[in-house]
Amino acid sequence: MRAVLRNRVALAFGVLFVAIVLLCLLAPIYAKDVAHTGPNANHITDTVMVGGKRVDVVSPTGVPIGPTWKGRFLLGADSNGRDVAVRLLYGGRNSLEIAAIATAITMVLAVTLGMLAGYMRGLADGVLSRLFDLVWAYPAVLLGVALGVALAVGGIDLGLFTLHSGSLLLPAFVIGVVVFPYVAKPLRAHTLSLREREFVDAARIMGYPPPLGSLRIMASEILPNLSSTIVVFAPLIVANAVLLEAALSYLGAGVQAPNSSWGTMIADGTRLMPGAIHLVLVPGIMLVLTVLSVNVFADAVRDALDPKATGRQSIPGSGHAVGSPIGRRGRL
């Protein structure tokens, strides 16, 4: 961690990311005390003072006002006369929330299944590895879209709990399922090599008899040794989850109205082109800054944990491309 902190560029981008997260969390305060409006409040017929003149929020021809750089409509309005800055923060909250939950789902699935496959070998490994390969064979966007659309109509009943259509958890669930093999495969490979090490043999001999003992060995001997791999992957999964959520929402298979996210905001803005480019630029720049800051930070984490990594990280086809272990396929 100290090595990451010593890397000034990485530190700056890390701070930027934290700042973005904090800003989005403060969305309700900004809406109430600065912009004096809500994310879904329409002001189509309102006017606003700009440079001493009264200006329509949405012109009679339907073109919304651009950035005023004042408290109200700081970053302009959209075609419904809603405050873009307020929507940006609320949308960002949704985007980041989905990315965080998706990353958690990915990690839980990947660690459990990857470790199980690697440690148990044999039949369990065969079945699980085929499952990883199958999900892996699908283009991430396509599988996400397919799942997203299928679930958007009726939701899903997972037995323990039900995700209704329109829920924010739905895109998070879809992304988690689509992305997990990219982490599960390397974790499985890592576990395969760990289980042959002496300390695992020692644990086995010291009386952790199978089958319950296997679980204990996995939890107390293997898992701690996987932590560096997990730490390297986590930020990269966050970056890719943000991108995948934006793509799904852009296509209409992610966040559903009336909820918004950066992806749906860009989609709305694109539809109004060339009328109001700020509707595309504002959420787009925010999205790029977020993903970039996570990517740079992730790079630094990887370099810090594996000093060798700078020169030699990857073998084509090994599953982890440079810069992004899922770069090869998680690309949008």
Next chain:
Amino acid sequence: MEASSVPGIPSVTGSPTQPVSGAPPRSPISSAMARHAWMARFLARRLASLVAVLFAITLLTFLIFQAIPGGDPALRMAGRLATPQQVQDVRVQWGFDKPIYVQYLKTMEKVLDGSVISYSQQTNVEQEIVRDLPPTVSLALGAGIVWLVVGVLFGLLSAVHAGGLLDRALTVVSLTGISMPVFFLGAIMLYWLGYQWHLLPLEGYVPITSDPWGWFTHMLMPWVSLSVVSIGVYSRLLRANLLDVMSEDYVRTARAKGLSERRVLIRHVLRNSLTGIVTLWGLDFAWVIGGGAILVESVFNLGGVGQYAAQSIGRLDIPPVMVVTMLVAAAVVLLSTLVDIAYALLDPRVRLS
């Protein structure tokens, strides 16, 4: 971190100086025969696994759309805008009252004989897909060439000037490219290059047969926006690979025997790294059709298969989405098998377990 070997993708880790195999030396004839026998076994195994994966992919796609717990599959299939009569039609047509394996067979029968009907448009899905193929193929091929050439160029420059100013600049460009959603980049280019400066045509697709120059100018922005992410990934991948190879013994030998730096770089270093890059390219190519193409085609209104899928998503019209998903996933698997076989034919070092 251990290199996870991906089934179907031969991993090449050794240097070219490595012996072909651990087997004792044989006469040329028997080794050629052994090679043929190995090749035949390899082909048979790859084809068998191809069939298995294709089956699994259609099954998974079927399950996603028709067997997800919660909700009526007929309702799901007919989409959000369906009338009660349509839902009833779907129920009868796809046999939702029958056991699940009958439903699967029925679905596959419809997909294979090309009789899937879109529920919001009442059109034949497979005919639409065939009609929409030319823009998608143009997009994927052109973008593939752009990102391979530019990615290799950037990677090479980065590696040669490793640690220098150019390397850092290219790293920034690559990282930004990797962090850029294609639909955002596409929208920005469309706005400035198209609407503001009138440099390039706005949108739509012009067939290459009717107007090659128009085809080229219309495809330019889509190609660039689709390839930027991949350029970032490829240049960083190649940079790391080149730096890795440069520390190999045989490169030192090549330098020691007095070859010029340029010759060492191109004949010995780049050549070794390129095999991996080209393999990756073959795989990614199919991948891009299913990923970025959906988004780019929608931004530039190219009217390709991806846009057809995207529009069907907007209408929550399931049959076209299902067929496109099956076809693209199948294409990915087919292409990766072809790449695999070509790779095994070209590279004598590849021995699959």
